[in-house]
Amino acid sequence: MTRTDAVPAGGGLCAGRVVAVTGAGRGLGRAHALAYAAEGAKVIVNDLGVGLDGTPAPDTPAAQVVAEIREFGGEATAHGGDIATSEGAASVVAAAVDTFGRLDTLVNNAGFLRDRMLVNQDEEDWDAVMRVHLKGHFLPLKHAAAYWRAEAKAGRPVTARVINTSSGAGLLGSVGQGNYSAAKAGILGLTLVAAAELARYGVQVNAIAPAARTRMTEATFAGTMAAPGNGGFDAMAPENVSPLVVWLGSGESCDGVTGRVFEVEGGRITVMEGWRPGPAVDKAERWTPTGAGGAVRELLERAAVPGSVYGAQ
Template identity: 55%
Template sequence: MKICEGRVAIVTGGGRGLGRAHALMLARQGAKIVVNDLGSAANGLGNDVAPAQDVVNEIRALCGEAIVDTSDVADWSAASGMVQNAVETFGRLDILINNAGILRDSMLVNTTEADWDAVIRVNLKGTFAPMHHAAAYWREQSKAGKPVDARVINTTSHSALYANIGQTNYAAAKAGVATMTIVAARELARYGVTVNALAPRAETRMTHGLKEWTPEQLERRNPEWIAALVTWLASPASRGVSGRIFEAWGYGYSVAESWQHGPITPATKNPEELDQAIADIIKFSRKNAGIDRDSWLEP
């Protein structure tokens, strides 16, 4: 038995890169797929139905079931329509994979308002809007007494978790996705929905040219390593896992731990007393994890 047999999934940004890998692996494991993609460039400009259609054609060549959806995930009505499209076509919705995203990198002082707004819109609102409408559908099913065993898998980023310079807009959006994932997991558990997120490391058009990789490093950045984890999280086997942020690539999977309470000092209403007190709690607190910290360097 395939691990996602009969389940219905929406994959946003499913026409290329990670989304394509997710859609194809889910299909190979028996899921029916709504391949959502505007077909825009990495900066969010333009549109082209061809990438989504190509993935649908690949899935059908595998004797799977798939349809194209070109909804703008950050458009409220369009996101609702995408969920309705899945239900009307396949009779149900079990899985939402929020993968669509764009990049417009620059240092903070050079970031324009337009670049800020576009990145926040697609990456943050474009995750929330589909999740909202899918959650409303599952709540309705649950309240009607129908069994729900649903999954939301969001896409955050190491840039957000570990504060990569030159990406204030992208990091802010993706950090929002990470926290939103944990909140949503707590809210939606009552309806039979789990919510998790991935911080993937993969070679896609969004990362191409950032560094010269060896053949071994490139292989470990193949999106299929991440798609395997996504497909397992989308399956019934992951029912007990929710509210987690996973780091994923070909070198392994790990759980990224969220903000933790650190050292504490007594409060005061006199700021002149704080010199030593703040120095002490900083001294005994852990440093912020860096994006290139040793535990995630290649062997």
């Protein structure tokens, strides 16, 4: 990410806010951390420093991102805890409070892949992806929410924000990614519940479903580089996703936006509208199996056609 400006002298959109980003050593997380810092936020850069499959990697990229932020005048600190453990997740919140005095925004971003077709996927692959994606969202959210609830009950104003990271795979499903699709769909449900439960404490919770070139998607988007015909705009650059994430994590500017899911790709932002009642019929008495089947056939004729599962023929 090439930076042309230092932290704005006037503070920026997130001036004074303290933001924790999980999985911020590379890809989307790195782009988010840099973008927040460029808007004046103080950033906790969390990254365990593992490989694409979740196994330990030889480098520790969180410190590199912190160095980048400090180079253009921002404030940041690295955090290497495992956010899929209660201790590690709690320590993210503690790091923010101990280092910068507060926590205002949590961006749950960490994840990895263990792709296999369902018949070939073993229990370890399932558990590992659920642990990092779904549990790795729940635990930081739980500990951050407990902190904000305590602040609110103590009479201190709370303007807190959470941005969770789902995926098109969570919205539509993806062949060969049963574990990942299920985890990302679970994150959507968690987002809706958290938005409803935490509103009373001044917390807004939203989710994004980004499409960008990262370690997890580089094979999918390998050929989608910047095109000369559109002014060199690289539609799959992870930095394209970060402006919305920064806005959702800001203060008064995004007030009232909660419980929403946004698909973000290139220059396009889409408000996703999830499960809503479609055509229905009420017989006001018990159906027979044949009758129920006939009713369903008729309803499906009037229902919208669902989107295709990614990778389906």
